[in-house]
Amino acid sequence: MGYWVSRQIGWQRLITPVSRGGIWNRYTVLASLCNLVRSVLYFWGFVLLPVGHAILLLYTWPIIVAALSTLVLKEPFRPWQLVMGFLALIGIGIIQFSPETLSPHQLWVGSTVVLGVAASNAAMLLALQRNPDTLTPPETIFVQNFAGAVFFLPTGLTLITTIPVSRTVASIAMSIVVGIGGYAFFYSALKKIPTSQAAIFSYIEVFFTIMIATIFLDEPLTAAKLMGGALILTGSIGAQRFQAKRST
DSSP, rough: HHHHHHHHOGGGGGGSBBBGSSSSHHHHHHHHHHHHHHHHHHHHHHHHOOOHHHHHHHHHHHHHHHHHHTTTSSOOOHHHHHHHHHHHHHHHHHHHHHHSSSSHHHHHHHHHHHHHHHHHHHHHHHHHHHHHOOOOHHHHHHHHHHHHOOOOOOHHHHHTTTTTTHHHHHHHHHHIIIHHHHHHHHHHHHSSSSSHHHHHHHHHHHHHHHHHHHHHOOOOOOOOHHHHHHHHHHHHHHHHHHHHHOOO
């Protein structure tokens, strides 16, 4: 993986603006800040909500991408956007009534926070999409995580001195394997299969997350969660497919 990174990233570009041959412009700065907001809300949302509930709401981001493309980027409105968005909204409403051991306040605050995660993720993707300068996959990863790394660095250095070494090592290893490793596998896959196909495969994450939460965290797998989740994923996959077709 180190070879993969070193071969595809121009290190001198990481600290200079575009005007001097670097990677930083208003789009990459916006993308990095959006990912910082996404990271903060992500941790907060998954503390407030059950994992299965949160992951379903998280996958509304393709709907938000479609909406922002019309509202912010002034791209033409298509009837399918309304249909897919309506399906997702119905799904959100259904899973909100899934029986969970949460107070109504915690449920709605947590849901709002996770939808904020989806919105900030959508904004980050649009910023990268509008970026006129081509980035390599490792440069994209760097841009996405730079602001978050700077923001969380003081907390990380503080925690290193207060938690056991074994937990520190485990956290660092998980960050490398899940973070950098996950991105490396994803971008490597994009060289072998079409982007639209890779995007559809990414929805397998929802299935495995809900199954693991049900088996290991004893979260209830209710009819409302299944029905609402099916509608959300149908709307999101449909929005993503139509968005991909419109971009080609």
